[in-house]
Amino acid sequence: MSAAADFRLALADLGAALVELAVPSAIIGGVAAMARGVERATADVDATIAGEGVDARRVLAVFAAHGIEPRLGDALGLLARSHVLLLVHTASGTPVDLVFGFLPFELEALANASEVDFAGVPLRVVSAEDLVIYKAVAWRPIDRDDIERLLARWGDRIDLARVRTWLGQFASALEEPGRLAEFEALERRARGA
DSSP states (O other): OOOHHHHHHHHHHHHHHHHHTTTTTTHHHHHHHTTTTTTOOOOSSEEEEEEETOOHHHHHHHHHTTTEEETTHHHHHHHHHHHHEEEEETTEEEEEEEEOSHHHHHHHHHHOOEEETTTTTEEEOOHHHHHHHHHHHHHHHHHHHHHHHHHHHHHHHHSSHHHHHHHHHHHHHHOOOHHHHHHHHHHHHHHHH
16 A cells, blocks of 8 residues: 555544544644645644543543554653653554543534545534644644645634733743734735735
């Protein structure tokens, strides 16, 4: 099988697992950026689910039934510490990171997500606006590139006041007061101002 076919299989199995879980879920990260029109490459898949009241053992069982297994021996221990399950789609070797969301922003992003056909696979994907916020919190070079491209593509449909409000809250919690000013500079560059 080709790398593209392997990746599509991983997406299909992940999508099926998320549907079977029947909890609010969405794709975030690089695949979400691609699904929202950003040209880039990625080798992994990031997803999020509403974490409140979710039985992690059931999540693992559902994902295992779809060929997605823990990458580490103590998956539940890591989940307890970080709210993330590090998984791998065994047939393709594709890494899958599953974030359990509890924060008001994460739950809002899940509520705003919509279904997108990505490479022939129907997936719930966070909105471009919420993806900008996720990426502005992560703030790695690839995230800044994605933000600039998302703003260029979706800028007139992104509520920048909402982005600034959430980013301001995250910047305060992360004790990174300069993040908002850095975002403003990047946003001006995306607009060509």
